[in-house]
Amino acid sequence: MAAYLRRRLAWLVPSFLGITLVVFLAVHLAPGDPALRESFDPGAVAPDAAQLELFRSEHLLDRPLLVQYLHFLGPFDLSPRGHRWFGGSGEHAYGGLLALDLGAEFRRPHVRIVDELGRRLCVTAPLALAAALLAWGIAIPLGAWAALRRGSKRERALALGLFTLHSLPGFWLALWLVLAFGAAGLGWLPVLGLHSAGASELGWFDWTIDLVRHSILPVLALALGSLAYLARQVRASMLETLSQEYVLTARSKGLPERVVILRHALRNALLPSITLAALILPALVGGSVIVETIFGIPGMGRYAYEAMLERDYAVIQAVTALSALVTLLALLVADLLYAVADPRIRHG
Amino acid sequence: MKSPMRLALPLALLFALPQAWKGVDSFHPAHQPDAKGVRPALPKPAYGGRATIHLESLPKSLNYAIDTAGVTRRILFELNETLLTEDWNTLELVPNLCASFESESPSAFVFHLRPGIVWHDGVAFDAHDVVFSALLYRNTKLNTGSKGPNYRRIVEIAAPDPLTVRVKFDKPFFRALVSIGDMPILPAHLYERPGASEDEQAEFIAKNPHNHDWVGLGPYKLERWEGDRIVAKRFDKYFAPERGGYLDELDWLYVKDDAAAFQATLNGEIDLFGRLSTEDYFGSATSSELFQKNLVKAWAPSNSYGFLAWNLRRPKLQDVRLRRALALAFDFEAFKKSCYRGLATQVTGHGVPESEFYDRTLAALPFDPKAAKKLLEEAGWSDHDGDGFLDKDGEALKIEVLSNSGNAVSESMIVALQNDWSRIGVQLTPLLLDFNSAADRAKKREFDGYLTGWALPTESDPEATFHSKNAGPGTSNFPGLADPEIDALIEKLQGELDRGARTKLWFEFQRRLYDLQPYLFGFSPPRKFAYNQKLRGVEFVRPDPNYVARRWYYPAGTPGTREQR
Numbered sequence: 034m035a036a037y038l039r040r041r042l043a044w045l046v047p048s049f050l051g052i053t054l055v056v057f058l059a060v061h062l063a064p065g066d067p068a069l070r071e072s073f074d075p076g077a078v079a080p081d082a083a084q085l086e087l088f089r090s091e092h093l094l095d096r097p098l099l100v101q102y103l104h105f106l107g108p109f110d111l112s113p114r115g116h117r118w119f120g121g122s123g124e125h126a127y128g129g130l131l132a133l134d135l136g137a138e139f140r141r142p143h144v145r146i147v148d149e150l151g152r153r154l155c156v157t158a159p160l161a162l163a164a165a166l167l168a169w170g171i172a173i174p175l176g177a178w179a180a181l182r183r184g185s186k187r188e189r190a191l192a193l194g195l196f197t198l199h200s201l202p203g204f205w206l207a208l209w210l211v212l213a214f215g216a217a218g219l220g221w222l223p224v225l226g227l228h229s230a231g232a233s234e235l236g237w238f239d240w241t242i243d244l245v246r247h248s249i250l251p252v253l254a255l256a257l258g259s260l261a262y263l264a265r266q267v268r269a270s271m272l273e274t275l276s277q278e279y280v281l282t283a284r285s286k287g288l289p290e291r292v293v294i295l296r297h298a299l300r301n302a303l304l305p306s307i308t309l310a311a312l313i314l315p316a317l318v319g320g321s322v323i324v325e326t327i328f329g330i331p332g333m334g335r336y337a338y339e340a341m342l343e344r345d346y347a348v349i350q351a352v353t354a355l356s357a358l359v360t361l362l363a364l365l366v367a368d369l370l371y372a373v374a375d376p377r378i379r380h381g
Numbered sequence: 382m383k384s385p386m387r388l389a390l391p392l393a394l395l396f397a398l399p400q401a402w403k404g405v406d407s408f409h410p411a412h413q414p415d416a417k418g419v420r421p422a423l424p425k426p427a428y429g430g431r432a433t434i435h436l437e438s439l440p441k442s443l444n445y446a447i448d449t450a451g452v453t454r455r456i457l458f459e460l461n462e463t464l465l466t467e468d469w470n471t472l473e474l475v476p477n478l479c480a481s482f483e484s485e486s487p488s489a490f491v492f493h494l495r496p497g498i499v500w501h502d503g504v505a506f507d508a509h510d511v512v513f514s515a516l517l518y519r520n521t522k523l524n525t526g527s528k529g530p531n532y533r534r535i536v537e538i539a540a541p542d543p544l545t546v547r548v549k550f551d552k553p554f555f556r557a558l559v560s561i562g563d564m565p566i567l568p569a570h571l572y573e574r575p576g577a578s579e580d581e582q583a584e585f586i587a588k589n590p591h592n593h594d595w596v597g598l599g600p601y602k603l604e605r606w607e608g609d610r611i612v613a614k615r616f617d618k619y620f621a622p623e624r625g626g627y628l629d630e631l632d633w634l635y636v637k638d639d640a641a642a643f644q645a646t647l648n649g650e651i652d653l654f655g656r657l658s659t660e661d662y663f664g665s666a667t668s669s670e671l672f673q674k675n676l677v678k679a680w681a682p683s684n685s686y687g688f689l690a691w692n693l694r695r696p697k698l699q700d701v702r703l704r705r706a707l708a709l710a711f712d713f714e715a716f717k718k719s720c721y722r723g724l725a726t727q728v729t730g731h732g733v734p735e736s737e738f739y740d741r742t743l744a745a746l747p748f749d750p751k752a753a754k755k756l757l758e759e760a761g762w763s764d765h766d767g768d769g770f771l772d773k774d775g776e777a778l779k780i781e782v783l784s785n786s787g788n789a790v791s792e793s794m795i796v797a798l799q800n801d802w803s804r805i806g807v808q809l810t811p812l813l814l815d816f817n818s819a820a821d822r823a824k825k826r827e828f829d830g831y832l833t834g835w836a837l838p839t840e841s842d843p844e845a846t847f848h849s850k851n852a853g854p855g856t857s858n859f860p861g862l863a864d865p866e867i868d869a870l871i872e873k874l875q876g877e878l879d880r881g882a883r884t885k886l887w888f889e890f891q892r893r894l895y896d897l898q899p900y901l902f903g904f905s906p907p908r909k910f911a912y913n914q915k916l917r918g919v920e921f922v923r924p925d926p927n928y929v930a931r932r933w934y935y936p937a938g939t940p941g942t943r944e945q946r
Binding site for chain 1: 524587588590593610634637638640648649650669817820821824855
């Protein structure tokens with residue numbers, strides 16, 4: 034097991050660096066100049082050439098790509114204020130990913146990226162977690178039921194419903210929820226943000242109720258998006274398990290059907306879901322651009338998306354590095370859990 | 382070259398917008414005129430309550446010195462004040478933070494500040510804040526966008542006493558008074574680092590936490606800025622209580638998606654939504670019972686206009702006959718009806734159509750495809766090869782139009798242009814790119830026509846957009862216009878301090894532009910709003926942001942309000 038762990042960890046580092054390099058190149062080779070984006074004001078003004086140069090120089094955009102990448106990677110700051118070894122003033126010797134210093138945003142120099150990532154994670158992670166729990170909570174019984182009732186009219190109707198749900202575009206589903214539950218429909222729920230205006234003046238109980246009421250629609254939108262896929266996965270896995278000999282043995286032993294299904298079939302059927310469950314982690318830090326945009330939630334998905342529109346290289350690289358790291362760790366955890374569950378894997 | 386068509390003023394006014402938007406509560410259903418044309422009295426204002434205003438983008442900071450976004454300025458309209466302010470009706474500059482001002486010479490001004498003004502943190506405001514702010518724009522290490530050059534014309538600025546500012550420019554300059562009068566002032570006690578180098582001072586300003594936690598001088602004081610919501614409370618020590626706010630709290634809420642923001646307005650979560658589409662304004666969205674019961678729809682003229690900039694570096698587009706023919710071949714009226722339902726002003730020159738500097742007597746070119754074809758024939762463009770499209774010297778007449786993708790109006794205009802031009806044998810190739818890619822191509826001048834727009838102050842300096850010194854790549858002179866007559870007019874304008882004389886120069890400038898047609902001038906559509914019917918005192922004004930939140934109130938007797946401040 035230790036050898037397996039070492040092997041997996043050894044792969045993790047080059048994979049992570051490879052991802053950051055690909056993202057770095059993709060971002061820098063895409064059309065659009067962050068300096069121009071920063072200074073381009075469609076209000077009858079010309080970008081000031083000196084200001085453009087200043088911006089490029091401050092963010093090393095006038096240096097070769099390799100220097101820019103090494104600056105992003107760290108641990109040495111290669112800017113004019115950076116480490117003396119690289120011709121800097123020594124004022125800010127260390128920085129970059131390896132120094133755990135992601136610097137400041139291009140568009141808001143007064144905002145530290147680490148601080149903003151923390152704020153956004155506090156918004157995105159609880160929503161994604163609630164949505165994942167809701168989706169799994171519905172998908173497992175639904176998938177198991179569909180497997181047990183395979184071929185029945187009701188199961189076919191459910192399959193049709195799930196396929197329809199799966200094929201609906203996320204933005205459409207979110208807008209439909211707004212129309213259905215907002216004032217234009219039933220008028221039951223707020224449709225914007227996570228708090229009402231003036232929520233800070235409420236007591237903790239009312240504040241929590243306000244938060245829950247605001248969270249219902251975004252959580253539903255997030256959960257419904259993945260529900261169909263998860264339910265179909267559980268169904269397929271359950272069907273495969275039900276055909277296994279140990280399930281037949283359990284039945285022939287005379288065990289009650291409830292015990293056969295819950296203890297023997299369902300538990301084993303959920304094993305392949307370990308990978309899917311582990312992939313919740315990236316969703317916790319990645320967020321959803323569509324849901325966050327429609328419900329006006331300042332989460333990670335929108336942060337990354339807006340940074341892309343603004344060509345804020347520093348933010349894009351930070352967010353993708355974080356997402357890549359969490360995804361790789363999630364896959365590692367999934368593989369390890371698999372290895373624990375299945376000896377054939379750990380013994381290679 | 383043809384001389385501009387001048388028509389009688391009453392006829393030209395047909396192109397302008399009606400004046401129904403003017404006045405307090407002019408759109409409110411409870412304030413409509415009766416059969417005799419008399420409006421009911423306005424309700425008595427109460428103090429208290431809050432209003433939430435929709436933001437279509439989130440400001441990067443609240444420090445307008447380093448963030449030139451319109452959205453920042455709109456918020457600062459209530460959170461900060463300037464030495465002078467624009468009168469909503471006359472658009473003239475009137476004293477605000479200063480009690481009076483005078484001109485010592487054509488290039489020197491003295492401002493006498495009002496005593497007793499305090500910043501939101503309680504520190505006294507004085508002349509040093511003004512001097513510090515003016516000087517920081519001269520700091521070449523600080524990214525102040527396009528503001529820097531105007532302030533670098535200052536040769537002398539001093540505060541002889543705490544309530545006097547004396548400023549002198551290098552030479553008479555028509556934007557000099559506005560530059561100082563409309564200058565965003567920063568609290569020196571929070572932004573100044575005495576003895577620091579330009580580099581250090583620039584970094585101190587760019588990374589200052591008060592860019593986020595703004596301390597200003599306005600009738601509303603920033604309470605907190607959390608994620609997408611910016612909350613401000615009424616400032617009790619505001620220097621002009623009679624012009625202070627009625628509402629206790631103003632919230633600005635960023636919602637990127639307009640459809641979601643409109644639904645939230647219907648849901649009562651937003652009190653003013655300023656991006657109502659033409660379709661919604663005239664359609665079922667605003668005629669529903671829910672809307673009619675709770676909301677008011679309104680519009681106000683905007684200070685922006687759209688245009689198609691011709692790339693005059695391309696040989697075929699250097700011929701003014703081609704540019705004029707392409708304008709004659711486009712049915713502006715049909716587009717105005719289909720896209721704006723008639724609620725837009727067709728512009729014929731550079732400027733804000735509602736301002737005195739805009740020549741409203743310049744009539745739009747008529748829709749005349751025959752005249753367009755004739756002009757093209759004169760210019761040598763005919764269908765020589767019989768393929769149905771015009772060509773000259775073996776080159777087909779193809780126009781590549783660059784624009785930002787995702788803008789429904791731009792996309793409609795491109796389709797309409799394509800349709801109309803194809804009828805005279807001109808091919809249009811659309812090039813719709815995301816903002817950055819489009820800006821990149823525009824900067825490198827890789828287009829025949831660039832469909833974009835300007836948002837302008839009442840009177841702008843046209844040097845950046847039309848002077849030959851900015852004709853190179855990377856500037857705002859998209860066409861690359863280099864016309865000695867235009868250059869001379871711009872320079873005269875810049876040196877002319879008399880408003881009346883300057884208006885005449887503006888008219889000459891616009892007529893010359895009309896002759897040259899560096900742009901295919903488009904439309905200035907009004908901004909369309911939906912707002913909470915419970916809010917009263919809502920007046921739409923010409924200066925951006927088109928409304929004055931400090932004048933809004935809930936009528937006396939509304940729950941949660943009070944009679945006294």
